[in-house]
Amino acid sequence: MSPSSPSLAPRPGPDLKAVGLVSLAAGIDTILSVKAAELSLKLLPPQASTAAPYVDGVFALEVGIGCFIFLGCCTAMAWSLLFHRADKYDMDDGAPIEGNLRLEIIWTVIPLVIVMAIATYSFRVNDILATLGPKVKLMPGEAPQLLTAEGEYGPVDVIARQWSWEFIYPNGVRSSELHLPLDERTHFRLQSEDVIHGFFIPAFRLKQDLVPGSVISYSLTPTIEGVYRLRDSQFSGGYFAANQTDVVVESREAFDGWLADSARQPLRPSYNPADELHQLRLRKGDRGWATVPPAPPPLVNASQDPSRPHDA
Amino acid sequence: MTSSTASFDPRVLKAPHPVPGAPDNWKRFFSFNTDAKVIGIQYIATSLFFLLVGGVLAMIMRGELITPPSDLVDPTVYNGLYTMHGTVMLFLFLFPILNGFNNLLIPPMIGAPDMAFPRLNAAAFWLVPLFGVILMASFFVPGGPASTGWWSYPPASLQNPVGHLINGESLWILAVALSGISSIMGAVNFTTTILRMRAPGMGFFRMPIFCWTAAAAQTIQLVGLPALTGGAIMLLFDLCLGTTFFRPEGGGDPVLYQHFFWFYSHPAVYVMVLPVFGIFSEIFPVYARKPLFGYPVVAIASFAITGLSLIVWVHHMFYSGTPMWMRNLFMYTTMLIAVPTGIKVFAWLGTLWRGRLRLTTPMLFCLGGVFNFIFAGITGIMLATVPVDIHVGNTYFVVGHFHYVIFSTITFGVFAGIYHWFPKFTGRMPYEGLGLLHFWLTFIGSTLNFLPMHWAGLMGMPRRVASYDPEFAFANVLASLGAFLLGVATIPFLLNMVSSWSRGRRAPANPWQAIGLEWLLPSPPPAENFEENVPTVISGPYGYGLGRPLVEHEESFIARAAQPAASPTSDPA
Numbered sequence: 072m073s074p075s076s077p078s079l080a081p082r083p084g085p086d087l088k089a090v091g092l093v094s095l096a097a098g099i100d101t102i103l104s105v106k107a108a109e110l111s112l113k114l115l116p117p118q119a120s121t122a123a124p125y126v127d128g129v130f131a132l133e134v135g136i137g138c139f140i141f142l143g144c145c146t147a148m149a150w151s152l153l154f155h156r157a158d159k160y161d162m163d164d165g166a167p168i169e170g171n172l173r174l175e176i177i178w179t180v181i182p183l184v185i186v187m188a189i190a191t192y193s194f195r196v197n198d199i200l201a202t203l204g205p206k207v208k209l210m211p212g213e214a215p216q217l218l219t220a221e222g223e224y225g226p227v228d229v230i231a232r233q234w235s236w237e238f239i240y241p242n243g244v245r246s247s248e249l250h251l252p253l254d255e256r257t258h259f260r261l262q263s264e265d266v267i268h269g270f271f272i273p274a275f276r277l278k279q280d281l282v283p284g285s286v287i288s289y290s291l292t293p294t295i296e297g298v299y300r301l302r303d304s305q306f307s308g309g310y311f312a313a314n315q316t317d318v319v320v321e322s323r324e325a326f327d328g329w330l331a332d333s334a335r336q337p338l339r340p341s342y343n344p345a346d347e348l349h350q351l352r353l354r355k356g357d358r359g360w361a362t363v364p365p366a367p368p369p370l371v372n373a374s375q376d377p378s379r380p381h382d383a
Numbered sequence: 384m385t386s387s388t389a390s391f392d393p394r395v396l397k398a399p400h401p402v403p404g405a406p407d408n409w410k411r412f413f414s415f416n417t418d419a420k421v422i423g424i425q426y427i428a429t430s431l432f433f434l435l436v437g438g439v440l441a442m443i444m445r446g447e448l449i450t451p452p453s454d455l456v457d458p459t460v461y462n463g464l465y466t467m468h469g470t471v472m473l474f475l476f477l478f479p480i481l482n483g484f485n486n487l488l489i490p491p492m493i494g495a496p497d498m499a500f501p502r503l504n505a506a507a508f509w510l511v512p513l514f515g516v517i518l519m520a521s522f523f524v525p526g527g528p529a530s531t532g533w534w535s536y537p538p539a540s541l542q543n544p545v546g547h548l549i550n551g552e553s554l555w556i557l558a559v560a561l562s563g564i565s566s567i568m569g570a571v572n573f574t575t576t577i578l579r580m581r582a583p584g585m586g587f588f589r590m591p592i593f594c595w596t597a598a599a600a601q602t603i604q605l606v607g608l609p610a611l612t613g614g615a616i617m618l619l620f621d622l623c624l625g626t627t628f629f630r631p632e633g634g635g636d637p638v639l640y641q642h643f644f645w646f647y648s649h650p651a652v653y654v655m656v657l658p659v660f661g662i663f664s665e666i667f668p669v670y671a672r673k674p675l676f677g678y679p680v681v682a683i684a685s686f687a688i689t690g691l692s693l694i695v696w697v698h699h700m701f702y703s704g705t706p707m708w709m710r711n712l713f714m715y716t717t718m719l720i721a722v723p724t725g726i727k728v729f730a731w732l733g734t735l736w737r738g739r740l741r742l743t744t745p746m747l748f749c750l751g752g753v754f755n756f757i758f759a760g761i762t763g764i765m766l767a768t769v770p771v772d773i774h775v776g777n778t779y780f781v782v783g784h785f786h787y788v789i790f791s792t793i794t795f796g797v798f799a800g801i802y803h804w805f806p807k808f809t810g811r812m813p814y815e816g817l818g819l820l821h822f823w824l825t826f827i828g829s830t831l832n833f834l835p836m837h838w839a840g841l842m843g844m845p846r847r848v849a850s851y852d853p854e855f856a857f858a859n860v861l862a863s864l865g866a867f868l869l870g871v872a873t874i875p876f877l878l879n880m881v882s883s884w885s886r887g888r889r890a891p892a893n894p895w896q897a898i899g900l901e902w903l904l905p906s907p908p909p910a911e912n913f914e915e916n917v918p919t920v921i922s923g924p925y926g927y928g929l930g931r932p933l934v935e936h937e938e939s940f941i942a943r944a945a946q947p948a949a950s951p952t953s954d955p956a
Binding site for chain 2: 114115116122125126129130133137138140141144145147148151152155156157161162163164165166167168169170171174175178179182183186187189190193194196197198200203206208209210211265266267269271273274276277278279280282283284285287300302303304305306307308309310311312313315348352358359360361362363364381383
């Protein structure tokens with residue numbers, strides 16, 4: 072490719088100093104990348120579901136490999152910046168290297184192997200998680216059908232509206248915060264009554280859209296007791312940001328007790344921050360741009376408690 | 384046409400005037416002018432205006448997000464602001480400004496006098512201010528502008544709380560459809576020009592990488608845009624005429640829209656980033672004084688990106704009820720994109736290696752852009768893998784990643800290109816000191832703005848929220864400060880552009896000692912570029928240090944470029 076000239080002739084034998092320097096840099100890069108992969112787990116919320124360790128594993132692997140590549144590329148750039156700078160007014164040319172076929176093949180094959188390996192690993196993790204069941208489309212006006220429950224508990228109906236969450240348990244209890252038994256796989260039927268919403272619990276590392284016109288089967292297993300945030304992750308209009316609630320993970324006994332207690336409570340409108348914001352706006356004279364009025368707060372046996380702190 | 388360099392005045396760009404009566408002073412920039420150089424500057428000036436508009440919207444949003452509760456603006460106003468910010472930045476800043484570069488650079492780089500279809504070119508440009516006005520008008524219609532994000536998913540985007548036929552959403556759809564039409568007109572023009580109007584001797588593998596990447600990007604426009612435009616028109620029918628393509632209550636499927644939308648809108652990122660890869664590939668050799676490493680492979684990689692970009696769209700829909708087989712398939716195809724983009728990054732590093740680097744403003748913007756792009760590529764790999772994407776998708780992690788691509792890579796490349804080619808097309812040198820100040824403020828501001836977003840996203844902060852839980856406050860304060868710093872960074876830039884153009888030092892023909900056909904022209908280039916004396920290309924681009932001429936009788940072109948008015952009739956051949 073490049074014209075032969077004496078300055079381009081290959082040097083006889085390997086340059087031991089260069090090999091040593093590259094090996095040292097690669098060694099430091101490896102150590103830093105492993106450290107970065109370990110530290111990356113600290114950036115994430117607690118691992119509160121069976122899915123979380125697998126997802127975090129893929130993430131940490133990618134942080135490690137990514138950090139190695141990033142540091143490697145930046146070291147090469149920094150080396151050039153430090154040692155290959157031209158002096159002021161120096162307009163000479165650099166080494167006229169136009170290409171190197173072997174090098175170009177190597178840096179095509181290496182990324183190919185890396186990304187295919189990561190994809191194959193993720194493929195296997197997807198199989199293990201197996202959170203998403205079938206999606207059943209409804210004809211207009213059709214009532215939601217029963218999907219086969221794969222979980223040991225459920226199905227819990229999750230109904231999203233603008234802007235509230237409603238959960239209906241198999242014994243008929245309704246709540247606006249989600250209670251789940253610890254270490255049991257719970258099966259959900261996700262439905263939306265208006266627009267697309269997102270069922271997102273960061274501590275569980277899980278997310279699934281609720282698509283109007285479909286019932287989507289979903290399942291997960293919480294592994295640590297606590298109170299976690301469930302956030303609407305798919306933009307749903309005016310008071311999207313307020314469409315959050317809590318997920319309470321508790322022991323089977325506590326869960327059964329809560330279900331029995333709730334069953335004795337009468338249905339009443341749940342606490343609804345979107346409705347409060349809308350009422351505030353109306354009191355102020357409605358000077359914002361147009362918005363869809365919030366759906367009436369769902370009638371529930373157990374309402375969410377805004378004063379309770381959440382763990383993640 | 385006979386040579387008209389005798390009357391050439393270096394203070395103004397003299398354009399050919401196929402449209403009778405078109406002015407030849409500053410007013411030409413406000414006319415239906417068919418000169419690609421005028422159109423290029425029209426595109427760039429218009430886009431920079433909209434960069435400021437989009438930037439002001441962004442700063443209001445970051446002002447809202449500096450504290451957890453929704454206290455600066457009403458949540459519905461916030462939704463309108465972020466929707467318009469995204470739309471303005473993509474459709475009124477990035478696409479037009481890159482079309483501006485195409486107009487300025489493609490004809491001189493390939494030795495063509497103008498675009499293949501000059502009137503189509505002008506018509507494509509004038510659609511931009513037209514739909515810009517339509518989009519801006521939506522701030523004043525009842526109910527305010529569109530407020531469901533730049534992807535405008537139904538059924539949320541079909542909810543029309545004002546009940547009027549003319550509402551923010553319908554104007555938004557109209558503007559996007561017109562933008563698509565304008566871009567298709569441009570794409571036809573750019574690809575035809577590159578395919579048909581190259582100088583003698585300029586085979587495909589003697590073409591500058593910028594032209595390769597422009598052709599690759601415009602091919603995506605030709606394939607993808609009809610899908611977006613079709614989807615937008617169906618959305619308009621649903622919104623205004625009561626059809627139910629996407630309305631579930633009539634049997635429609637909202638997810639169908641997502642397929643239409645992302646079939647174009649993911650490749651659209653490559654439409655924007657490919658020309659910037661071209662700019663990097665043009666600028667690194669100049670300021671490293673070295674040939675572009677692996678030029679043929681870099682060229683082919685551009686079209687590999689085009690091909691792969693058309694089969695990745697479902698990675699935006701991993702949690703839309705997409706079955707597992709489809710998630711896995713699109714995970715593999717998305718991951719493959721890392722290979723051709725990696726080839727480019729490694730080729731740039733190879734170009735820098737053992738170079739003689741000059742850290743001018745354009746070089747710094749390129750180095751910063753590549754640095755940020757490596758980071759963005761790695762977070763992109765994370766988003767391509769299904770398990771990680773399910774956690775971080777639709778969170779601020781994506782916002783951070785996206786802005787690392789769109790701002791910290793693409794806009795950096797745009798700034799690099801502006802500083803690098805400024806002397807060629809204005810005939811004036813930009814002020815280096817202001818340029819360096821602009822770079823450092825932009826680099827620090829963008830890092831402060833977009834890096835903490837990744838952290839907020841990993842913690843679980845959803846995107847598009849007007850308020851958030853207090854645990855995300857720290858990352859958001861940093862991001863807001865970074866956004867305000869970016870606002871400050873535009874001051875030296877605008878100052879530089881205005882003052883350099885009006886009173887900067889006069890530029891020589893080739894101030895950076897660059898190799899390329901455009902640098903064999905006077906600064907600014909005459910009408911029709913080389914006119915009838917089109918050079919015959921005899922070698923590939925980027926011959927730094929190789930001592931080989933680019934064209935036959937190169938000295939005569941250099942001499943003529945240095946003294947544009949001296950020898951009007953000299954024929955180099």
